[in-house]
Amino acid sequence: AQSVTQLGSHVSVSEGALVLLRCNYSSSVPPYLFWYVQYPNQGLQLLLKYTSAATLVKGINGFEAEFKKSETSFHLTKPSAHMSDAAEYFCAVSANTGFQKLVFGTGTRLLVSP
Amino acid sequence: DSGVTQTPKHLITATGQRVTLRCSPRSGDLSVYWYQQSLDQGLQFLIQYYNGEERAKGNILERFSAQQFPDLHSELNLSSLELGDSALYFCASSVTSGQNEQFFGPGTRLTVL
Numbered sequence: 001a002q003s004v005t006q007l008g009s010h011v012s013v014s015e016g017a018l019v020l021l022r023c024n025y026s027s028s029v030p031p032y033l034f035w036y037v038q039y040p041n042q043g044l045q046l047l048l049k050y051t052s053a054a055t056l057v058k059g060i061n062g063f064e065a066e067f068k069k070s071e072t073s074f075h076l077t078k079p080s081a082h083m084s085d086a087a088e089y090f091c092a093v094s095a096n097t098g099f100q101k102l103v104f105g106t107g108t109r110l111l112v113s114p
Numbered sequence: 115d116s117g118v119t120q121t122p123k124h125l126i127t128a129t130g131q132r133v134t135l136r137c138s139p140r141s142g143d144l145s146v147y148w149y150q151q152s153l154d155q156g157l158q159f160l161i162q163y164y165n166g167e168e169r170a171k172g173n174i175l176e177r178f179s180a181q182q183f184p185d186l187h188s189e190l191n192l193s194s195l196e197l198g199d200s201a202l203y204f205c206a207s208s209v210t211s212g213q214n215e216q217f218f219g220p221g222t223r224l225t226v227l
Contacts, residue, residue, distance in 0.1 A: 043219050045116070102147075102159060105156075
């Protein structure tokens with residue numbers, strides 16, 4: 001079984017500051033990990049994914065995440081926040097074989113202030 | 115735009131009623147997934163279809179059912195609606211059942227009064 005825990009339902013940063021959104025996973029098999037972003041009144045958009053290749057994954061809009069097996073973590077970072085990054089971010093996990101159900105975390109709302 | 119379309123965007127109905135949500139996957143995608151997003155339950159997987167066949171079930175109530183048609187579009191049927199069924203319902207699609215990248219539609223917001 002797989003699960004993810006996102007620490008912090010809300011994260012506030014200033015424009016230009018580092019963004020760090022935390023995700024820890026639990027998986028009985030090697031996982032695939034994902035970060036999705038949801039803007040208000042929209043569907044989910046894939047930011048990046050880890051599928052057992054490079055542990056440092058670069059995604060869209062300047063985001064990246066590092067898979068750390070020893071820490072069971074897949075934290076999302078961005079060096080410099082923009083106002084347009086304000087949204088809800090979801091970490092998700094799936095098994096790397098067989099059926100690909102996505103198990104989502106509870107989400108972290110990123111607030112960016114001028 | 116993910117290429118996944120969902121209709122309607124909004125749906126308001128009364129308790130005890132039945133509704134049908136429709137999803138058209140991206141061109142070429144054979145697999146369709148349904149998810150429910152609510153304030154208390156978060157994002158939860160409901161059911162998956164692959165090329166017309168049910169592939170897996172998640173936390174889907176017996177009052178809910180789905181199907182995937184030969185043209186690969188899918189419908190989610192919700193019956194005997196309760197207030198607690200009010201939620202955003204997302205459809206996602208992927209190329210195959212084993213393909214990890216799922217593309218999400220814009221969702222249908224269901225309000226049960």
